[in-house]
Every structure is written in C-alpha cells, then in structure tokens.
Amino acid sequence: MYIGLKHLHSFLPYLLLTVLLFTFLRSVIAYRGKHPHTEGHRKNGLIVLILAHLQLLIGCVLYFVSPMSRSGLNDFGLAMKDSSLRLYTLEHPLMMILAITLITMAYSKSKKDLSDQLKHKVKSVYFGIALLLILSRIPWSAWL
Numbered sequence: 001m002y003i004g005l006k007h008l009h010s011f012l013p014y015l016l017l018t019v020l021l022f023t024f025l026r027s028v029i030a031y032r033g034k035h036p037h038t039e040g041h042r043k044n045g046l047i048v049l050i051l052a053h054l055q056l057l058i059g060c061v062l063y064f065v066s067p068m069s070r071s072g073l074n075d076f077g078l079a080m081k082d083s084s085l086r087l088y089t090l091e092h093p094l095m096m097i098l099a100i101t102l103i104t105m106a107y108s109k110s111k112k113d114l115s116d117q118l119k120h121k122v123k124s125v126y127f128g129i130a131l132l133l134i135l136s137r138i139p140w141s142a143w144l
C-alpha cells in the first residue's frame with residue numbers, strides 16, 4: 001500500500017501545480033481586465049479544490065505509513081534537529097494543509113454572493129499564496 005500511495009502522492013502534484021498555476025494566472029488576468037466571474041471560472045477552481053483534497057487525503061494516510069514521517073514521529077525531539085526529518089514530519093504536512101485551506105477558502109468564497117471583482121481578487125491572492133507555500137515545502141531532492 002505504501003508504494004502505491006507514494007507513487008500517487010508523487011504524481012498528483014504535477015497535475016495540481018499545473019492547474020493551480022493556470023487558475024492563478026487566469027484569476028489575475030480576469031481581475032485586472034475586470035472580467036465577469038463565469039461558471040467556467042468556478043469549475044476551474046473546483047478542479048483545483050478536488051485535486052488538492054485528493055492529495056490531502058493521500059498525504060494524511062501516507063503520513064502514518066511512510067518510513068520518513070514514522071521515524072520522525074518515533075522521536076519528535078530528535079527529528080526537529082534533522083532538516084530532512086523535520087521537513088517530512090512537520091514542515092511539509094503543516095504548510096501543505098495551510099495551502100489546501102487557502103485553496104478551499106478561495107473556492108468557497110467564489111460561490112458566495114460577492115462581486116465578480118472580489119471573487120477574482122480573492123482567488124488571485126489565495127491561490128498565489130498557496131502556490132508559494134507548496135513550492136516552498138516540496139521535498140525537491142526526493143521528487144522530480
């Protein structure tokens with residue numbers, strides 16, 4: 001199960017990061033051009049949300065089966081002194097959950113009764129920060 005989950009958790013970010021970057025740029029262009037917030041914009045946000053939630057679910061299971069996070073959890077104090085163990089046990093999960101929370105809030109707000117301009121603005125800011133958080137805490141040396 002571990003290998004399967006690890007492959008899935010390793011492959012999904014290619015899709016998630018591509019769609020997130022595209023949706024972020026689309027929101028910025030729509031905000032600056034004062035475009036209406038269409039059903040297409042909402043669905044675009046929904047695809048980001050679904051990919052992010054799927055990655056969250058897989059990540060949460062992986063956290064308890066991966067040798068990286070398990071050895072970190074075995075001795076949390078020691079793990080905090082090792083940059084690689086600290087990344088897998090604390091920094092990566094925490095930052096990713098924060099990023100997914102921002103993605104969820106942005107999508108949620110785009111369904112509310114707000115002006116089209118505000119929806120594009122919220123999506124530009126939240127998706128932009130989420131993208132930075134994800135990029136900052138991906139274990140690059142193990143990925144790609």
Ligand code: HEM
Pocket residue numbers: 046049050053054056057060104107108
């Ligand atoms: C750890 C697991 C998960 C948590 C904690 C979680 C949490 C949430 C929350 C809080 C919302 C509400 C967002 C709102 O205000 O509209 C939501 C919506 C949603 N989630 Fe998840 N989710 C998880 C897993 C998944 C998975 C695995 C999928 C599908 C692959 C998924 C698909 C969706 C969809 C489609 C919506 C919103 C649809 C809509 O309102 O139009 N989620 N989730």
Ligand code: HEM
Pocket residue numbers: 006009010013016052055056059060062063066067068069088092093096097099100134138139142143144
């Ligand atoms: C946007 C969300 C996320 C992204 C883009 C992401 C991305 C990644 C990537 C690229 C890797 C490296 C995979 C490899 O070695 O090929 C990884 C590993 C890992 N992630 Fe995530 N992740 C996310 C969320 C989470 C969450 C929420 C958790 C836990 C709660 C988590 C736990 C882990 C663990 C434990 C590993 C190490 C797996 C291993 O090599 O044994 N991830 N993640």
